[in-house]
Amino acid sequence: MEMVSKMVAEKPVVVFSKSSCCISHTIRSLLSDFGVNPTVYELDEMARGREVEQALMRIGCNPSVPAVFIGGKFVGGATEVMSLHLRRSLKPMLKTAGALWV
Template identity: 60%
Template sequence: MESVTKLAAKNAVVIFSKSSCCMCHAIKRLFYEQGVNPMIYELDELDNNYGTQIEQSLVRLGCKPSVPAVFIGGKFVGSAKTVMTLLLDGSLKKMLKEAGALWL
């Protein structure tokens, strides 16, 4: 789990994803449309079983499903359902500004 938290802390927005996951694609697109350039880790494209290890760590952190897993400001926010809820209630933009992911 330490590697996940280290990776999540390196950028304002980090998304753990799989290239074949349609919800992952939708969440990545949502952030791009907000003007955010997230760091994306495609777990199915990482070498040496590293993606599987990260996915197992995400599950231990409480990510269900394991992807997409979104971190903002180094803190685990949630999966697609949580991110969509935050978008709809207006708090996502505030979180992104506080993390330094948005300048406006």
């Protein structure tokens, strides 16, 4: 978990993904449509990606990707992010984290 904490520290938005995951792509596209440029870690392209994936599963991300962190806090996967978006809570959260300025 310490590895994941270091990876998300001081970055407004972090998405853990896999290059072949279409749901991860959708979440990245949603964030990009808001004008957010998230830090994306492709677990299947990382040397220690399997370790990171196991840490994500330990904190409750199942399936392991996408795993979204906003303002250093674990938000959840695609379902949680889409729920925030539909409730109009995602954009204010992104602003608070410093990922969005308008």
